[in-house]
Amino acid sequence: MNWTDERVEQLKKLWAEGLSASQIAAQLGGVSRNAVIGKVHRLKLSGRGKTTSTQTRSKKINTGSSGASRGGGSSGHVATRVVSRSIGATALQTEYSTELVPVMKTVTDVVVPISRRLELVQLNERTCKWPMGDPLQPDFNFCGNDVGESGPYCGYHSRLAYQPASDRRRVR
DNA sequence: CCCTGATTCGC
DNA sequence: GCGAATCAGG
Numbered sequence: 001m002n003w004t005d006e007r008v009e010q011l012k013k014l015w016a017e018g019l020s021a022s023q024i025a026a027q028l029g030g031v032s033r034n035a036v037i038g039k040v041h042r043l044k045l046s047g048r049g050k051t052t053s054t055q056t057r058s059k060k061i062n063t064g065s066s067g068a069s070r071g072g073g074s075s076g077h078v079a080t081r082v083v084s085r086s087i088g089a090t091a092l093q094t095e096y097s098t099e100l101v102p103v104m105k106t107v108t109d110v111v112v113p114i115s116r117r118l119e120l121v122q123l124n125e126r127t128c129k130w131p132m133g134d135p136l137q138p139d140f141n142f143c144g145n146d147v148g149e150s151g152p153y154c155g156y157h158s159r160l161a162y163q164p165a166s167d168r169r170r171v172r
Numbered sequence: 173c174c175c176t177g178a179t180t181c182g183c
Numbered sequence: 184g185c186g187a188a189t190c191a192g193g
Contacts, residue, residue, distance in 0.1 A: 003185085020176065035186050037177060042184070046177080127174090 001030030003039060015040055015048060128154035 001007075007028055014024045021040070021077035040046050128143035130153050143154055 022175080032186070033177090034188080038184090038186050039177095041178075048177095 001028075008039070008043070011039060012037065012043070012045065015045060018048070130154065 003011075010028060011024060014027060014038075019027075020033075021036040025031050025033040026035070060110045130143040
């Protein structure tokens with residue numbers, strides 16, 4: 001891949017929007033994050049205006065399982081908001097007896113508010129592959145929480161996967 | 173461990 | 184100019 005005007009333009013745009021180099025590389029395709037960083041550097045727009053940004057948003061994920069959550073917590077990460085958990089559980093029980101697709105939406109959007117919502121290329125062996133959102137929409141991505149030792153899904157989603165609808169009760 | 177950007181240096 | 188390897192850090 002070479003840096004066409006269009007690609008450079010998109011690079012500038014995404015970089016200005018605050019996306020990380022790896023995310024930009026993912027969107028452009030055909031280049032590594034190093035390539036993006038290198039290009040940014042050569043274009044002399046490394047500053048990005050303000051802050052160090054990146055990796056500060058929605059950190060500290062805490063899957064329901066895995067030994068996460070240390071007691072002390074001296075690293076000072078931002079805690080994820082725990083939003084209306086009871087509402088989610090209620091909606092879950094209600095929706096599960098109906099159909100599959102709506103259930104997926106309910107689960108991903110309401111019951112499990114915590115997620116990193118990673119793009120496909122950012123997934124690795126330790127990130128939850130539970131799909132988030134509508135596959136036909138541009139914001140479709142994956143949960144991305146730490147899966148711990150249990151498998152392809154995080155603590156929340158592993159309890160939902162492969163189970164008959166009648167066996168599903170509540171998360172947590 | 174995961175990730176981030178910065179820098180170097182052979183191509 | 185390009186980007187993999189490396190560095191320094193959260």
